[in-house]
Amino acid sequence: MENYKIILFLCNWGPHAAYQGLQDNGYQIPSEIKMVSIPCTGRISKAILFKAFEMGADGVAIVGCCSGACRYGSGTDTAENNTIDTRSILELLGMGQERMRLATFLPDESTALKDFLADFCQQIKMLGKSPVSPVQPTSQDMPPETVQQVLTRHDAYSCQDCGKCTASCPLALSGKSYSPRTLVNSIIQGNGNREQIYKDLQACLTCGICFERCPSDVNFPEFVRDMRGVLFQADGMESGRQPHGGFFQSLMRTMTSPALKTSRWDWLPDDIRLDDQSPILFFGGCAPYFDVFFRRHQKVQTRDIIADSLRLLNFFDVQPRLLPSERCCGHDLLWSGDRVNFMRLAKLNVEMIQDLGVKTVITACPECYQTLSTQYVLQGLSPAFTVTHLYDFLEKEIDKGAVNFKQLDRKITYQDACRLNRMENVRELPRKLVRRLSVKNFSEMKDAGQSALCCGNCAWTGCDAHSKALQVKRIRQAKETGSDLMVTSCPKCQIHLRCAMEDPFLGEELKMEMVDLTTLIAKTIYYD
Amino acid sequence: MTKEIQKQEVIVTGFGGQGIVLAGKILGMAAALGDHKESTLVQSYGPESRGGACCAQVIISNRIIQYPYVKTADALICMSQSAYEKYKDQLKPEGYLITDRDLVTPDGCREFFDIPATRMAEELGRKMMANIIMLGFVTAITALVSKAAAQEAVQSSVPKGTEEMNLKAFTKGFEYGVSKLKGKEKKATGQIGVTS
Numbered sequence: 008m009e010n011y012k013i014i015l016f017l018c019n020w021g022p023h024a025a026y027q028g029l030q031d032n033g034y035q036i037p038s039e040i041k042m043v044s045i046p047c048t049g050r051i052s053k054a055i056l057f058k059a060f061e062m063g064a065d066g067v068a069i070v071g072c073c074s075g076a077c078r079y080g081s082g083t084d085t086a087e088n089n090t091i092d093t094r095s096i097l098e099l100l101g102m103g104q105e106r107m108r109l110a111t112f113l114p115d116e117s118t119a120l121k122d123f124l125a126d127f128c129q130q131i132k133m134l135g136k137s138p139v140s141p142v143q144p145t146s147q148d149m150p151p152e153t154v155q156q157v158l159t160r161h162d163a164y165s166c167q168d169c170g171k172c173t174a175s176c177p178l179a180l181s182g183k184s185y186s187p188r189t190l191v192n193s194i195i196q197g198n199g200n201r202e203q204i205y206k207d208l209q210a211c212l213t214c215g216i217c218f219e220r221c222p223s224d225v226n227f228p229e230f231v232r233d234m235r236g237v238l239f240q241a242d243g244m245e246s247g248r249q250p251h252g253g254f255f256q257s258l259m260r261t262m263t264s265p266a267l268k269t270s271r272w273d274w275l276p277d278d279i280r281l282d283d284q285s286p287i288l289f290f291g292g293c294a295p296y297f298d299v300f301f302r303r304h305q306k307v308q309t310r311d312i313i314a315d316s317l318r319l320l321n322f323f324d325v326q327p328r329l330l331p332s333e334r335c336c337g338h339d340l341l342w343s344g345d346r347v348n349f350m351r352l353a354k355l356n357v358e359m360i361q362d363l364g365v366k367t368v369i370t371a372c373p374e375c376y377q378t379l380s381t382q383y384v385l386q387g388l389s390p391a392f393t394v395t396h397l398y399d400f401l402e403k404e405i406d407k408g409a410v411n412f413k414q415l416d417r418k419i420t421y422q423d424a425c426r427l428n429r430m431e432n433v434r435e436l437p438r439k440l441v442r443r444l445s446v447k448n449f450s451e452m453k454d455a456g457q458s459a460l461c462c463g464n465c466a467w468t469g470c471d472a473h474s475k476a477l478q479v480k481r482i483r484q485a486k487e488t489g490s491d492l493m494v495t496s497c498p499k500c501q502i503h504l505r506c507a508m509e510d511p512f513l514g515e516e517l518k519m520e521m522v523d524l525t526t527l528i529a530k531t532i533y534y535d
Numbered sequence: 536m537t538k539e540i541q542k543q544e545v546i547v548t549g550f551g552g553q554g555i556v557l558a559g560k561i562l563g564m565a566a567a568l569g570d571h572k573e574s575t576l577v578q579s580y581g582p583e584s585r586g587g588a589c590c591a592q593v594i595i596s597n598r599i600i601q602y603p604y605v606k607t608a609d610a611l612i613c614m615s616q617s618a619y620e621k622y623k624d625q626l627k628p629e630g631y632l633i634t635d636r637d638l639v640t641p642d643g644c645r646e647f648f649d650i651p652a653t654r655m656a657e658e659l660g661r662k663m664m665a666n667i668i669m670l671g672f673v674t675a676i677t678a679l680v681s682k683a684a685a686q687e688a689v690q691s692s693v694p695k696g697t698e699e700m701n702l703k704a705f706t707k708g709f710e711y712g713v714s715k716l717k718g719k720e721k722k723a724t725g726q727i728g729v730t731s
Contacts, residue, residue, distance in 0.1 A: 315729070318729045322729050408710070408715070534722060
């Protein structure tokens with residue numbers, strides 16, 4: 008018989024009494040149920056709930072007190088929201104939202120609890136084993152690198168200690184006592200405070216402005232990425248330290264399971280025309296997950312970018328196909344130091360895309376673009392397809408002419424995405440498109456193009472008060488241009504800058520409308 | 536067996552110096568050399584070549600052409616307002632009116648196809664290539680000559696060393712034309728934007 012694993016998060020208060028009542032009466036708790044006693048359901052974040060699935064749980068039940076009977080007031084309400092979100096994520100992953108349930112019991116409801124447990128076990132068995140197999144290191148995985156190897160590969164020894172990196176680092180400029188060159192030197196000397204080194208490596212935004220300025224050409228972002236990899240394999244990453252409790256890393260690791268059949272396209276509007284024989288594939292990216300996760304925080308609607316990209320392709324008579332069980336491109340795993348799982352994702356993606364016989368992959372996400380087109384090759388894969396950014400496609404088509412843009416009565420400014428701007432040197436292309444729009448005015452922020460400021464976070468790693476300060480600075484720069492609409496090109500810029508706009512102390516001062524360039528083009532373009 | 540006569544009369548017109556006559560010549564050459572039809576060209580001489588209204592009359596036919604002057608035109612290609620005013624009445628009601636968007640404002644009583652050829656040529660770096668861009672556009676919009684024949688004729692008519700650049704200009708105009716036709720099609724379906 009297959010060995011099912013069902014995790015039961017059981018609140019210490021009401022339902023625990025009911026649970027004990029069952030045990031007192033000699034009821035055998037089904038053997039597949041592993042009970043974890045918790046202080047309150049409200050303390051079990053989406054990250055913890057999801058972690059269970061990442062580790063191979065077939066089902067997760069969270070059992071707390073009835074709303075209103077919560078010892079801490081709002082615990083059950085929080086749990087309800089977390090459950091809705093986690094279930095939506097499970098649905099997008101194609102695992103089925105039924106694998107997760109929330110239930111509430113009063114201390115004397117032993118029988119109801121018994122029935123619930125029996126019913127849940129039954130349901131999980133009907134759904135079958137989880138398609139997620141917990142990640143185990145295998146012999147095929149790359150052997151961990153040493154600190155020495157990373158130092159040598161990036162020639163970090165050539166650091167001249169000039170300090171240009173610190174002087175340009177947006178984190179240092181927003182007041183954090185953080186210095187790339189100090190970090191490099193303490194790693195070289197090998198006698199630094201390990202804890203501090205760890206924190207500093209986590210803090211780097213990998214935005215690349217230091218690399219741009221470095222006279223010795225030390226690629227600090229990649230150095231940080233690979234050092235994170237060393238630490239990841241040596242110490243194991245403490246996921247609790249990562250923003251959002253490591254939820255996103257967990258999510259992306261889950262997607263390395265080959266048996267997982269994601270269903271991230273069910274929400275696509277009906278007006279989009281697809282052709283599953285097309286030689287052109289559109290790679291959407293993880294935006295649908297982000298929207299679910301940040302549903303109640305910032306009204307993030309980044310998946311609209313995917314819909315609008317597809318509509319624009321249709322507009323120019325391209326009917327692309329989609330990867331039926333598309334996964335994350337692996338960007339965040341790579342940059343948060345989990346190279347082993349990045350490689351698993353990358354291999355899966357390349358295999359799936361090539362199996363379809365696709366020749367061209369178009370994507371609108373800067374991270375997917377950079378990862379698919381450049382990193383896959385750098386990391387030793389040889390994909391047999393070309394990767395095009397949607398902007399490239401649009402510029403070529405619009406340049407052919409006969410299209411025009413509706414007048415938009417807005418003043419706009421443009422936020423650079425680091426993956427396009429610095430890593431791929433794509434900074435003129437989006438501006439060319441922006442200038443084609445018929446808007447009242449387009450003005451650049453004080454720091455734009457090569458010296459553009461980061462949105463404050465990358466790869467869901469290292470977010471703190473200084474990241475926030477940096478975001479506030481960026482939004483103020485945008486406001487100073489006199490613009491009333493900020494045009495972005497990366498879903499994450501939207502998420503992070505919106506987060507800063509929620510600041511309760513600065514309030515209205517930071518509010519500014521944001522729109523993705525793709526969406527803006529889709530909204531205004533027409534055949535002349 | 537007598538073949539049905541398929542004769543098309545074209546007037547290319549604009550300012551002297553815009554390459555109007557060359558455009559007419561290329562059109563005729565493409566028809567004769569590339570598409571193996573008959574063609575004639577009558578070009579206007581005189582003060583036009585110093586900046587007035589200039590005109591090239593091209594006739595393309597699958598039979599021998601007896602009379603080389605255009606009586607009523609099947610296509611009127613205008614690259615200046617004064618030329619438009621002068622020749623607009625010679626165009627057949629169902630004929631193609633093709634204009635340079637920035638130089639000609641048609642009086643609006645008929646459908647027309649426009650392209651900012653001169654502006655596009657400026658963007659390409661040479662204003663004098665506007666005629667070639669126009670030619671590409673005409674090739675896409677009308678079925679006067681085939682694309683391959685037109686490209687061949689462009690290549691053999693322009694000065695040595697500028698072939699590649701002129702072909703680029705031709706392609707630019709051609710693609711604009713294809714896109715224009717597509718836009719027209721979309722307009723017919725009622726959806727010109729992405730969603731509406």
